[in-house]
Amino acid sequence: MKTTRAPAPRPYRSYVYAYPHKTAYRELADPPELAALWAGEPKDALSLYAHVPFCEVRCGFCNLFTRIGAPGELTTRYLDALDRQATAVREALGDGEPVRFATAAFGGGTPTFLTAAELERLCDIAERRMGADLRAVPLSVETSPATATADRLAVLAGRGATRLSIGVQSFVEAEARAAVRPQRRADVEAALGRIRDTGVPVLNIDLIYGIDGQTEESWRLSLDAALAWRPEELYLYPLYVRPLTGLGRTPPEDDREWDERRLRLYRYGRDHLLAHGYEQVSMRMFRRRDAAPLGPDDHACQTDGMIGLGCGARSYTSALHYSFDYAVDMREIRSIIDAYTETGDFSRARVGRWVDAGEARRRHLLQSLLQAEGMPVAGYEERFGSSPFADFPEELGRFEALGWLDGEAPEGLLRLSPEGLAHSDGLGPELFSPGVRAAMAAYEPK
Incomplete structure (x- = not known):
């Protein structure tokens, strides 16, 4: 394999949770009909995702597509539009072959911003319009300390939720304030108790490292507070400061120094969880070793x-990834949500990016290599008729030279080393195609 000694990319460049990145999407010149897009696609193991773009507060680090509050009857109008969209999508899928959903998830935003009655309606849309059997498949739902109320959680448990994910970020109140996420630890603990009371089998807790003022000691306090609930899953996220977010309006720290601090906290958190009975699934995801997996891992949405x-959700076919317009600025988000609620025709894909054979190779390598278990080379070769080492000699050669590939992996398995996993957010963007990089660079944040 060809190697190179080019400088290592910075460890925190971009959280790679989807490829191509949504900032590479554009308005489609000739919007295709959904029926034509899905005509030749397998439909026996679909994934369903419903996006709820509302939160009670906008965290300082958040660049997700969500708005604060929902004045008037906005949630009703939004669910009305979601119902219309689901009806159009199900019609486009057709009845020529069986349509079956293998997984489902509600995200946001904060799905539990909706009332209990509205959550019932959301589940009805998934089941009655789309045909998803929520009690028969893994169903993951995101929540927050303030919205994890007993009545809402009871609806989700009763409708088949198998995983509840709560964004705590920090159990230290001063750190929560620094991240522009005001919350009391007592309220967080009460919400966790209510989640455990539902009997939903998988609890996931999200924590963030790299917050201003955070130390190894305070980081351990949050880790131990989370471990006290014995969550089946824990996600450890590095803090990012993005344009147009609350923290994005503050002066940035020295980047290199911050990189090193985040790496130090990441390694501390990783080792702490491994020592307390967790296995590492990806850079971010850790699963309790005695917990049976009930749903997809990080890359399943790929x-x-x-x-x-929903207006912030993406859809994937083998040839096109599509969605609606995207923004971070609150005024732009409000405008897009309003336009979505007024849409009557959901029969076409209007914003997206076509995926050719080369991009499909990159995507497969990305979504596999960023998992701790690695990628069987034979599976790649069978799918694409070529070798990843022939398709990506420079990239893989560079990763090897940097010590990011596991030299002790079993033969035929391409796997990252522990340091490779630690640098996932620097490694991932190295696999982006020139076309995607150019589109992302040309995107104007709004």
Whole structure:
């Protein structure tokens, strides 16, 4: 394998949770009909995602597509539009072959911003309009300390939720304030108790490292507070400061120094969880070793056959990734949500990016290599008729030279080393195609 000694990329460049990145999407010149897009696609193991773009507060680090509050009857109008979209999408899928959903998820925003009655309606849309059997498949739902109320959680448990994910970020109140996420630890603990009371089998807790003022000691306090609940899953996220977010308006720290601090906290958190009975699934995801997995791992939303409902959701076919317009600025988000609620025709894909054979190779390598278990080379070769080492000699050669590939992996398995996993957010963007990089660079944040 060809190697190179080019400088290592910075460890925190971009959180790679989807490829191509949404900032590479553009308005489609000739919007294709959904029926034509899905005509030749496998439909026996689809993934369903419903996006709820509302939160009670906008965290300082958040660049997700969400708005604060929902004045008037906005949530009703939004669910009305979601119902219309689901009806159009299900019609486009057709009845020529069986349509079956293998997984489902509600995200946001904060799905539990909706009332209990509205959550019932959301589940009805997934089941009655789309045909998803929520009690028969893994169903993951995101929540927050303030919205994890007993009545809302009871609805989700009763409708088949198998995983509840709560964004705590920090159990230290001063750190929560520094991240522009005001919350009391007592309220967080009460919400966790209510989640455990539901009996939903998987609890996931999100924590963030790299917050201003955070130390190894305070980081351990949050880790131990989370471990006290014995969550089946824990996600450890590095803090990012993005344009147009609350923290994005503050002067940035020295980047290199911050990189080193985040790496130090990451390694501390990783080792602490490994020592307390967790296994590492990806850079971010840790699963309790004695907990049975009930749903997909990090990369599952990357698979073809993804149906996204809602104005911030993406859908994936083998040839096109599509969604609606995207923004971070609150005024722009409000405008897009309003336009979505007024949409009557959901029969076409209007914003997206076509995925050719080369991009499909990159996507497969990305979504596999960033998982701790690695990628069987034979599976790649069978799918694409070529070797990843022939397709990506420079990139893989560079990763090897940097010590990011596991030299002790079993033969035939391409796997990252522990340091490779630690640098996932620097490694991932190295696999982006020139076309995607150019589109991302040309994107004007709004």
